[in-house]
Amino acid sequence: MTGATLAAARAGDESAFAALVEPFRGELQAHCYRMVGSYEDSEDLVQETFLRAWRKRKSFQGRSTFRAWLYRIATNACLDLLDRRPRKIRPHEGAAPLAEVPWLQPYPDEVLEAIPSGEAEPEAEVVARETMELAFIAAIQLLPPKQRAALILRDVLGWSAAETASLLETSVAAANSALQRARATMKRHLPERRLDWRAGEEPSEQERALLERYMDATERNDPVAMARLLREDAFCSMPPLEAWYVGNEAIVAAWVQDGFGTDAVGRLQSVPVSANRQPAVAIYRKRPGGTEYRPLALDVLRFDDGRVAEIVVFGPDVFGAFGLPATM
Helix, strand or coil: CCHHHHHHHHCCCHHHHHHHHHHHHHHHHHHHHHHHCCHHHHHHHHHHHHHHHHHCHHHCCCCCCHHHHHHHHHHHHHHHHHHHCCCCCCCCCCCCHHHCCCCCCCCEHHHHHCCCCCCCCHHHHHHHHHCCCHHHHHHHCCCCHHHHHHHHHHHHCCCCHHHHHHHHCCCHHHHHHHHHHHHHHHHHHCCHHHCCCCCCCCCCHHHHHHHHHHHHHHHCCCHHHHHHHEEEEEEEECCCCCCEEECHHHHHHHHHHCCCCCHHHCEEEEEEEEECCEEEEEEEEECCCCCCCEEEEEEEEEEECCEEEEEEEECHHHHHHHCCCCCC
8 A cells, every 4th residue: 555545545536445445355354254144244244344434534544554444444334234133043952053043154265265365464364264164153153243343353363452442442351351251152162173273274185085975975866875974973054944953864864854865856966165164065956857957055064084074054045156157
C-alpha cells in the first residue's frame, strides 16, 4: 500500500480503494466464515465489510495497519449479523457440535488456496488455515458471539489482549475472561488431538488410498465395503437435518434405508474435492431410467488410523461453491 494510493482512496477514488482492499478479500472471508459458520454469509459479510470501509475510509489514520483496520470492521459486521439473526444451537445428548449447527456449510479449499501467504506472519497464516477444519468451525459456533470473536482474534489472528479489548469495547480483564471461557468450552467440545494445531500436511499415500476406496465403495453401491472403511465409532452428521449416527453399522444402516446398496439408488459417480482442509467427495446420482448424473451429496471426511472417523454430509446446494457441474 502506497501513500498515494491511500490518499487517492480517501479522496474517493474507487479504483484506488479496490486496489487497497481486494488483496485482503480471501482472508477476510475466511475470518467471517469462522465467525458465522456459513460460506454464503461469509461472502455477503466481506461485501458488507468493504462497503463499511468505503464509507469510513477517511477515518483510517494509520494508527494500526490497514489489514487490522479491515479485520476490525469485518468482526463488527459479523457481530452485528449475529445480533440481528441470533442462531440457536439445538443441543442433543450424545451429539457432537457437527450435529448441532444446522447452518454449517463447507468451505472450498480452492478459495483458501487463493489467499496470498502472509510472509510477514507465516506461522499465523498456517494456524489460521488449520483452524478451518469443520469440527473447529462447528465447535466455535457454540460460543456466544463476543467469546467467539475473542478466541479468533487472540488464538487465530494473534491479536494482543489490548487490541481485542478495544475492538470488543470492553476492558482487557473482561476480554481475557471471555477468552478463557471460550477456550474452556472449546476444550470440552473438541477431541484432545485438535487442541494442538499444527501445520497442514499433504495427504499421505495411505490417505489417498483410503479416499479412493471410499469413492469405489460409493460407486459400486456397496454397503459392506463401506462399513469396512469406517471406524467402529465413526460419526456422521447431515446439516441442516437434526440427524446423526454413531458407529459404522448405524451409519451404513441409515444409508441403506435411503436406498444405498439397492437398485433404487440408481448409479453413482464420485468426484474428489477438498473442503476445510479435509478430503471430500462430491457424489452424483443417475436415477433408474435417467440419462444424466445430478448432484446428490458432498461428503467431507476425516481420517484416523487408516479408517474414516467422521463424515459430514451436505446437500447438493453446496456444489456451486465448489465449481462443480450441475450435471454429468
